[in-house]
Amino acid sequence: LSVGLPKWLIAEPRRWPFAVCIPQKPERDELLPTYEAAVFAHLDACVAHAGLDPSRVAIVGISQGAHAAFHFAAGHPRRFRAAAACSGFPDIDDSVHDPVPSRRLLAKIARLAERLRRTPMRLYHGEADRIVPVERSREMLAALKDKGADATLETYASVGHQAWDA
Numbered sequence: 001l002s003v004g005l006p007k008w009l010i011a012e013p014r015r016w017p018f019a020v021c022i023p024q025k026p027e028r029d030e031l032l033p034t035y036e037a038a039v040f041a042h043l044d045a046c047v048a049h050a051g052l053d054p055s056r057v058a059i060v061g062i063s064q065g066a067h068a069a070f071h072f073a074a075g076h077p078r079r080f081r082a083a084a085a086c087s088g089f090p091d092i093d094d095s096v097h098d099p100v101p102s103r104r105l106l107a108k109i110a111r112l113a114e115r116l117r118r119t120p121m122r123l124y125h126g127e128a129d130r131i132v133p134v135e136r137s138r139e140m141l142a143a144l145k146d147k148g149a150d151a152t153l154e155t156y157a158s159v160g161h162q163a164w165d166a
Contacts, residue, residue: 006062006164021046025064031092032061032068039072055081062086062164063132070140074115084122086164089132090140099133106139113143121151126159126166 009016023039025032032039047054059080061069066088073083089096091108101109121144125137137153144151156166 008165019046019050019052031064033071036072036075039068040076054079058082058084060084060086061088063088063161067091070112070116073119073121074112077115077119080119082120082122083116084124085137085140086124087126087129087132087137087161088123088140089136090143096136097131097133099135101135101139106143109139109143110146113140113147113149116144117147117149119149121149123151123153124156124163124166125153126156126161126163128158129161129163131161 005020005022009020021043023032023035023042025035043057046052047057057080059069059073060083061067063086066085067090069083069085070088070090073080090112091105096105121140123137123141125132125134127134134155137155141151141153156163159166
């Protein structure tokens, strides 16, 4: 596992009563939605192997994994009970890393929020993130709220991209 588990989960695994399935993508620069079939096959195998209730599965991701969490939850709204995105970007656009988004990116975020409106969403982001600006999570939250979604955003002052270690 090269990326994935937050430090708090590694430090105290017995404190967290849930199973964790963290697919790793073979190509660093490819986005996880490229591997959707493989990710879902892996998830199904984990749920079956552990004897988990498939109606209680949530999806969580950090950075590119958050991007995948948004899109997998939007594309399969009945599959996930909830979704969380940490240091995430809702969609790819030339302005994804800019403090001020393009109109095109905002339109993509609005369309994604429409598809996610029935999935409870929790967003987490470091205020000092230099890879994906915290504005992406703020824009996603605003779009979700505009659609009437159950969504929250928690930000962390002086925290960068690895916000789930906060």
